[in-house]
Amino acid sequence: MAKCRMNLSAFVGKLLEEQDGDVLREGIRVLSQALMESEVAGLIGAERHERTSERTAYRNGTRTRSWDTRVGTVDLAIPKVRPGTYSPSLLPPRRRAEQALLAVVQEAYVHGVSTRKVDDPVKALGLDGLSKAEVSRICGELDPLVEAFRTRSITGEHPYVWLDATYHKVRVDGRVVSQATVVAIGVTQGGERQILGLDVGASEERSFWTAFLRSLVKRGLAGVRLVISEAHEGLRPAISTVLVGAAWQRCRVHFMRNLLATVPRALREPVAAIVRTIFAQPDHASALGQLHKVAEGLRARMPAAAALLEEAAEDILAHKPFPEEHRRQLHSTNPLERLNKEIKRRSSVVGIFPNPRALVRLVGAMLLEQDDEWAVADRRYFSAESMKRLTSPLIVASEQELLTAIA
Secondary structure (H helix, E strand, O other): OHHHHHHHHHHHHHHHHOOOOHHHHHHHHHHHHHHHHHHHHHHHOOOOOOOOOOOOOEEEEEEEEEEEEOOEEEEEEEEEEEOOOOOOOOOOOOOOEOHHHHHHHHHHHHOOOOOOOOHHHHHHOOOOOOOHHHHHHHHHOHHHHHHHHHOOOOOOOOOEEEEEEEEEEEEEOOEEEEEEEEEEEEEOOOOOEEEEEEEEEOOOOHHHHHHHHHHHHHOOOOOOOEEEEOOOOOHHHHHHHHOOOOEEEEOHHHHHHHHHOOOOHHHHHHHHHHHHHHHOOOOHHHHHHHHHHHHHHHOOOOHHHHHHHHHOHHHHOOOOOOOHHHHHHHOOOHHHHHHHHHHHHHHOOOOEEOOHHHHHHHHHHHHHHHHHHHHHOOOOOOOHHHHHHHHOHHHHHHHHHHHHHHO
């Protein structure tokens, strides 16, 4: 009898792995009923209609329960026993759907399908559909995974850290407000990328940035040599307070947009070409000298552009002392742009998030996937050889000169 149950269970498992339709669904129903009958016979010590002195209980009718599987909804007649209770081994306790279906619903949510719309792909799978409350409960199971990911320890040194924010509409205290989703990524000493952190708040506040950076340090962030970000208000003071000794690189792409906004439209292309000659210089000293020349040339006709260029000189050239192979990725927040676009694509379906927790759940689950992809990709963002040059005497001396100049 025990062997029969094992064979039936294995057969049902194989059917669940197939991709057919009605035949598989009916086969699963028949075999599941046979498996439950076998389990009940073992539980009460007697087959159906069998009289034996070893009997410990009796069958007492059935109860109907729908079972959602990958091949559709199967209606089961679950035997009842008296006295006692019987729960089929096929069905997880207190769950209507098997774990595979939960993963499908969670994946739909992670990919930007709102709880109101998750019901449609569920029905497309051949199921009876789930209520909005059930979908919310299932999605809520992602919270422990996301929280564990957000609070995990950060091991090893991360010489480079990128920070950026995307904005979402979130309902807070009954009002819909714009909230910033801040993401931090870093590169390890071995050249691999990692997601370091995620938080939601008001990105212009120094207190928010300070708290976020301190949370990263508390979890183990160390060895930061350069932080790359946009010129968010309050961020640079937070970096100097929390990440002592780290230089700040202002995103060159966003700086150019700000600079060209002060230039007449007809002159933007030639001015942009002239400014790019600054970044084409081979080292920090020559780039700084070229910057002063360009600013002097712009001062007469475009004083605002010249002043902005002089003011941001050290901030936009902070990447120059670092290895040449790294500079293309270090001068802007472009390494984070793809992540931000994916966050916006997935979150646009939701529109207005009901609370900050829901926003953290969606973005955190997406970043967890991305971090896993980076971990198994077996591809370094920077080569190990180029990362070793970060500790060379030349680089260390150049950084000290840069920090002294900034101070």
